[in-house]
Amino acid sequence: MTYIKISxxxxxxxxxxxxxxxDKKPTSKASTxxxxxxxxxxxxxxxxTFEKHHAALHVHSLQSxxxxxxxxVIDTFRQAGFTILSITDHDWNWPNERxxxxxxxxxxxxxxxxxxxxxxxxxNPTWPWTNYGSSAPEELGMIGIQGNELxxxxxxxxxxxxxxxxxxxxxxxxxxxxxxxxxxxxVWEDDMIRGVREKGGLTVLNHPGELETHSWWxxxxxxxxxxxxxxxxxxxxxxxxxxxxxxxREKFDIGxxxxxxxxxxxxxxxxxxxxxxxxxxxxxxxxxTVFLIDEFTTEAVxxxxxxxxxxxxKAPGRTDVRQYDFNAFPTIDNIGIDQRNNTITITASxxxxxxxxxxxxxxxxxxxxxxxxxxxxxxxxxxxxxTLDLNSNPxxxxxxxxxxxxxxxxxxxxxxxxxxxxxxxx
Numbered sequence: 001m002t003y004i005k006i007s008x009x010x011x012x013x014x015x016x017x018x019x020x021x022x023d024k025k026p027t028s029k030a031s032t033x034x035x036x037x038x039x040x041x042x043x044x045x046x047x048x049t050f051e052k053h054h055a056a057l058h059v060h061s062l063q064s065x066x067x068x069x070x071x072x073v074i075d076t077f078r079q080a081g082f083t084i085l086s087i088t089d090h091d092w093n094w095p096n097e098r099x100x101x102x103x104x105x106x107x108x109x110x111x112x113x114x115x116x117x118x119x120x121x122x123x124n125p126t127w128p129w130t131n132y133g134s135s136a137p138e139e140l141g142m143i144g145i146q147g148n149e150l151x152x153x154x155x156x157x158x159x160x161x162x163x164x165x166x167x168x169x170x171x172x173x174x175x176x177x178x179x180x181x182x183x184x185x186x187v188w189e190d191d192m193i194r195g196v197r198e199k200g201g202l203t204v205l206n207h208p209g210e211l212e213t214h215s216w217w218x219x220x221x222x223x224x225x226x227x228x229x230x231x232x233x234x235x236x237x238x239x240x241x242x243x244x245x246x247x248x249r250e251k252f253d254i255g256x257x258x259x260x261x262x263x264x265x266x267x268x269x270x271x272x273x274x275x276x277x278x279x280x281x282x283x284x285x286x287x288x289t290v291f292l293i294d295e296f297t298t299e300a301v302x303x304x305x306x307x308x309x310x311x312x313x314k315a316p317g318r319t320d321v322r323q324y325d326f327n328a329f330p331t332i333d334n335i336g337i338d339q340r341n342n343t344i345t346i347t348a349s350x351x352x353x354x355x356x357x358x359x360x361x362x363x364x365x366x367x368x369x370x371x372x373x374x375x376x377x378x379x380x381x382x383x384x385x386x387t388l389d390l391n392s393n394p395x396x397x398x399x400x401x402x403x404x405x406x407x408x409x410x411x412x413x414x415x416x417x418x419x420x421x422x423x424x425x426x
Contacts, residue, residue, distance in 0.1 A: 035390035037337050037344065039266045039421025041308030045292050047334040053296070054326060055084035055289045055310075057145070058157060058206065058244065058275030062110040063126045064089035064149075065097045067280040069110050070132035076281055078140055080324050084291060084301060085137075086147035088157050091123040091164035123148075123164030143298055146201075150192050152179045154205060154220065157241075157275070158192075160302055161201025165192065190231050197236030202305060204273055205237070207244040209252030212370055219370050222259045222363075229260065229268055238305055239271030242416065243287040243314035250314075251374045255360070258379035262359040265399035266421025271305075274312030274416075281322060286315040288324070308418040315413045330404035330415040337420075342390040344400070344420065351404045351415070356383040358422075359397040390422065398422055 060066030061073045068076070070087065077085050095112070098104040112132040118124035127146040130136050137144030148164050150156040158164075165179065165187060179187040193203050205228065210217045229237060242257045243250065260270045274287035291310045293300040304310055313329040330351035337344050346354055360377035369375035382388075382395035390396055399422055404415040 033424040034342065035396055035422050035424050036339060036342055037390070037420050038423040039269055039419075040337055041269070041271070041310075041418040041420070042292070042335045043337075044307065045309060045335070046294065050292045050294050051296070052331075053083045053143070053291045053293060053301075054081055055086075055291055055301075056082050056276060056278065056321075057084075057086045057088070057147070057159075057204075057273060057289055058149070058241070059085065059087050059147075059278045060089055060149075061087055061126060061132075062098065062108075063087075063095045063112065063132065064093035064122075065279060067098055067104065070112065070126060070129065071134040073278075074129060074134045074140065074142075074144075076322060078142060080321055081326060082288070083141065083296075084143045084145065086145035086157075086159060087126045087129075088147035088149040089126045090149045090151045092151045092166050094122045118162075120162070120164055120166065123166035125158075125162050125164065127162070143296065143301055145298065145301065149206065150196075150203075151216070152187065152192070153218075154189050155207065155210075155217075156189065156192055156196075157204045157206055158196045159202045159204070159305070160298075161196045161199040163192070163196045163199050163201060189228060193228070193232045193237050197232070202235075202302065203232075203237050204275075205240045206275065207241050207253070207277065208256050209245045209249040209373065211249070221369055222256065222263075222365070222376065225256065225260055226263055229264055229270055234269060235306060239269075239273055239308075241275045242272035243274040243312060244277050244285055246285070246318070247316055249373050251378060252369075252372075255374065255376045255378045258357070258360050259363060259376050261379075261399045261401070261419050262363060262397070265419055266423060269308055269419065269421065271308040271310075271418050272312060272416060274314055276321065278321060282320045283318050284321045286317060286319045286324070288313055288326075311415055311417050313413070313415050316411060328406070328408070328411075329413045330406050332404065332415060332417070335417070343387055344390070344402075345387040346402055346404070346417075347386070348404055348415075351406050353384055353405050354386055355381045355403045355405065356385075356388045356393075356400055357403060358382045358393075358395055358400045396422060 061070045096109045099109045125146050125148040148158040196203050274289045276285040278284045289312045291304050332348050334347040357379035362377050367375045380395050382393040399419040401419040402417040406413040
């Protein structure tokens with residue numbers, strides 16, 4: 001898959017359109033326009049030979065503010081069926097915070113890392129696993145991804161990098177107590193995203209709809225996210241967590257994703273991730289990511305992460321990670337694009353319906369994003385069914401994505417594709 005890299009001029013154009021409100025009300029395409037797929041995140045997938053691997057990409061341990069030792073975390077996710085795992089401990093927490101906060105007894109503490117501390121301790125990633133009492137990923141039949149949750153200001157997951165920020169002078173009010181580097185310059189989100197990229201890593205923006213009742217969190221408007229994705233290239237900042245928050249805040253995150261896609265696709269893809277944000281085994285979001293890869297290697301996972309070559313799943317509420325049931329979710333078996341007839345067809349199993357979603361009815365803010373869990377419109381359902389005709393649905397604009405839904409009593413199990421970029425010509 002290829003996509004257009006955004007130049008500074010294009011970035012400024014995006015910001016002008018969105019900040020000035022020119023494109024607040026999506027308009028219908030002319031009847032002579034023909035839509036075609038120009039960005040296909042699954043374009044390199046051979047559905048007959050590629051394997052599906054379940055990934056947990058947002059996980060904590062006692063090395064920051066989690067409740068469990070690293071080895072127990074790894075063993076538990078492995079037994080639950082995950083083959084790809086990233087432990088993303090916070091970069092500003094010292095180990096054993098749960099003991100310091102008296103949430104756990106002293107005897108539950110982790111002794112790791114033993115020996116010489118990493119250079120940027122305690123902001124270092126919990127990596128390699130062998131330094132924390134576990135076997136290496138390859139010995140366990142897993143892929144381990146070096147990870148870190150950058151905690152100052154907006155939370156950002158860093159992958160494939162040892163980047164982390166920790167400054168004693170921020171004090172207990174971090175992450176909003178002021179962050180400066182060794183030269184006295186203030187550190188912002190773009191600085192952190194660039195810092196990860198310079199070290200060869202990728203980043204994802206975490207749980208946008210988190211509540212402002214937490215002292216460590218500030219909600220941001222759509223324009224702030226537009227700036228992040230226009231300021232930072234796609235080989236550095238790859239996407240956002242769409243399913244992480246509790247059910248009542250889910251519409252905030254999904255709506256934000258659709259709003260970003262409406263503004264940025266197809267030139268700047270924003271991939272969606274599912275992260276369960278595990279701190280304790282028995283209280284995690286029922287969500288995960290499924291990678292489609294041809295080789296069981298770290299390099300293949302990284303490549304898929306950049307391409308959007310994965311889908312993610314979400315069920316209501318929280319559960320115990322040891323009770324995850326992957327079979328409860330719709331499974332995608334094939335996605336075929338007919339460029340001649342301009343159709344996209346999904347072949348799947350274990351689902352009741354497939355909704356195709358494109359640009360929201362309005363890009364206007366509907367409520368105060370700081371207090372409302374539905375401050376903006378969700379994407380518009382333009383079709384239901386396994387095959388989407390791109391030219392028979394006037395609601396389709398610059399992107400389309402699919403949600404596969406399975407209903408089991410009161411439970412709704414959903415599988416989300418990444419967005420397809422759409423271009424029109426007459």
